[in-house]
Amino acid sequence: MATVIGSNTLEKGTLPKAITSSIPLGTIFYPTETYEIDESTYDEEVLKKLSIEILETLKENMAGIGKKVFKTIKIPSWFTYDDVYNKWIDEINKVFDKLINKVRDEGLELTGKDKLLIEQLKLNRGIEIAINKDKKSILKTLIKNYRSHINESFDVIEETLYTIRRKYGKTFLESMLNPKFMTYISKTINVMISYFHYLKSELNNVLAELRRILSGRGSISHFKKDTKAVFARIIKLDIKQYKLLLKLVELDLFMDIWSSKTIDELFKPKEVYSNENLDNIHFEDILNDLNKASMELHFELIKISRERKKDVPFTFSNNYEEKDEEKMYLISRLIHDI
Numbered sequence: 558m559a560t561v562i563g564s565n566t567l568e569k570g571t572l573p574k575a576i577t578s579s580i581p582l583g584t585i586f587y588p589t590e591t592y593e594i595d596e597s598t599y600d601e602e603v604l605k606k607l608s609i610e611i612l613e614t615l616k617e618n619m620a621g622i623g624k625k626v627f628k629t630i631k632i633p634s635w636f637t638y639d640d641v642y643n644k645w646i647d648e649i650n651k652v653f654d655k656l657i658n659k660v661r662d663e664g665l666e667l668t669g670k671d672k673l674l675i676e677q678l679k680l681n682r683g684i685e686i687a688i689n690k691d692k693k694s695i696l697k698t699l700i701k702n703y704r705s706h707i708n709e710s711f712d713v714i715e716e717t718l719y720t721i722r723r724k725y726g727k728t729f730l731e732s733m734l735n736p737k738f739m740t741y742i743s744k745t746i747n748v749m750i751s752y753f754h755y756l757k758s759e760l761n762n763v764l765a766e767l768r769r770i771l772s773g774r775g776s777i778s779h780f781k782k783d784t785k786a787v788f789a790r791i792i793k794l795d796i797k798q799y800k801l802l803l804k805l806v807e808l809d810l811f812m813d814i815w816s817s818k819t820i821d822e823l824f825k826p827k828e829v830y831s832n833e834n835l836d837n838i839h840f841e842d843i844l845n846d847l848n849k850a851s852m853e854l855h856f857e858l859i860k861i862s863r864e865r866k867k868d869v870p871f872t873f874s875n876n877y878e879e880k881d882e883e884k885m886y887l888i889s890r891l892i893h894d895i
Contacts, residue, residue: 572671573717576678578806579618581795582749585677586710586756587763588684589788589795608660611678616653620646626807631839633815636823641814644823670713676702677710688777693770696777700767707764711757718753722746732830741844745805745851752798752858762787790861797854804847811835811843 576585583589623645632638680703687696725746729739766783769775816831817823 572668573674573713574721575615575619576674577714577717577721578802579615579622581799581802582714582753582756583791583795583798584681585674585714586681586707587759587788587791588681588688589792608675608679609657610682611675612653612657612660616649616657619653620649622803622806623649623810625803626810630807630811630814630843633834635818636814636820640820641823644820648824673706673709673713677706680706688781691777693777697771700771704764704767707760711753711760715750715753718746718750728830731828732835733832734830734835735832735840735844737841737844741848741851745801745847748851748855748858749798749801752794752854755794755858755862756791759787759791794854794857794861797850797857801847801850801854804843804850808843808847811840815840 624642627638627642627645632641680699683699684696684703686692687699722743725742726739728734729742763784766775766780770777770780812830812835813824813827815834815837816827816829817825
């Protein structure tokens, strides 16, 4: 999974990679938590503020992830911790401050997919605010927009997951990396796609409760009660998926740092990574940790699906005729690797 800076994923058209790389999948699609904020109205200025807040959160997430990772991984002898951390913060600030200023001054100029995901996150947050403040009229408007956005948002993230997987395959072949790299990366992305399909399977439950509010037959208190179990499952899985995301970012950053010869090369797009420098015990340890985190998420996903007596989405399903060739290949890999 590409990191925001290392693979330049905030270039035009690549915000989905940044979001998918730093935010758990459940949080992208569902308003799973509510909390107090100062705004008492929901007008155009609040919408702009939410857009800025989302970008600020991404900025803080990536800065924090870098700080945590750099204290964990082995830094090569030709760099110091301060070299790496300061360069990371410089790049993070450069990318996100430009975007935040654009939103504040003239509006965000992104592709349709970028705007769609920003709007999806805004809707999630807006629904949380409306629920928390018991604003039923506002909630009805937000729900209508949510229903029109959600399936398109799912399509964008699914496409992004496959793009990320292909990116890693290209990196593996062109950099001639240890075969364990591709084995564990494939399993990791496959498990994330399994979780993605699990999240899609929960959508009908959530939309059913939202439709009750739209029709006037449901209340906000009923929505909280009737979706509590759904969101509890998603949050539980999101915690494990976020742990997996951190390990994936750690792998990306380690590869970038150990393949850079100078400070100026740090966190710049790379087509080829140094297989000679990466052939070390630290690289293998990260791969093993990644595999462990991937298995933890997969086993929890299987456990929850079994308890609910339903298929494990994308891991195995009776609806094989609906799967395209690439998905069927991933299913077989997952089944044989369990």
